[in-house]
Amino acid sequence: MPSVSEIANWSSIIGLFFGLVAFIIAIAQLERTRKAATAAKNAVEDFDIKVRRLYSSTDLARALQAFEELKRLIYDQNFDRVPERIASIQEQLIAVRASAPNLSDAERQILQGVIANLEMLEIETLKRFHSLQQKNLQVHSVIVDEILPDVGKLRQILVNLKTFNTEVKDGK
């Protein structure tokens, strides 16, 4: 017959064993919870990125559309409305730069360049219109030609934003 102390010893060992098992289970459970929390956080971040990309793509598409209107205003010699249109494009581009996720430095520099070019276009449009007209130059195409390279660069950024959208959607 085992003595009382032996039984107590065995009980302690068995208790310790179950304690260890419970501890390991608790740790595993904690790890699962941590992973679930991280996955949830990543999902929220992914969603946030998708939403910001969507808004940025929309803003950029609107800015490009406004560029078309700007060209039309210039062709129609409706210069009074040019500053207003330029201001709205600049506003949209500033919003894109502030909210688009993962824009590269080069893309930010392109956006800044377009914003600065528009500012100078606004300042000089009327002055140049008169001086070019005196020289009998094709004023509209001269001004529009200056806008076109910027439109091309912005389209490329829009493509990049949309491509990333697809990649996120595809889970890549």
Next chain:
Amino acid sequence: MVSDEQMKEIAARSLRRTLDDSLEWSTLRGARARNGYICNFENASLIVEKRNDEDADIDFVRFAILNGSGETVGEITSYEDGDELYELYEKAETKALSINETLQNILSHL
């Protein structure tokens, strides 16, 4: 607007970055195309250009800093009546130095 001293410091810092990072300078558009360059950072632009003050009929070299909205927030002007910066720019133009070489010279005097 930033003060003259601040502007010099900003211009020098910006110029140094354009040289250190080999940032690209573009010629200005439109009527100012042949007379100036612009370098765009992520949230600001630096313009270096030579212009004519039509009222006084005098040339000047202008450094301007544009903020993220494209507005001019500070500028340094140097007139043709013997200002050091103007002379440097003029000399570089005569020697047909590249914009980077020109700016390197200017930077040492800012």
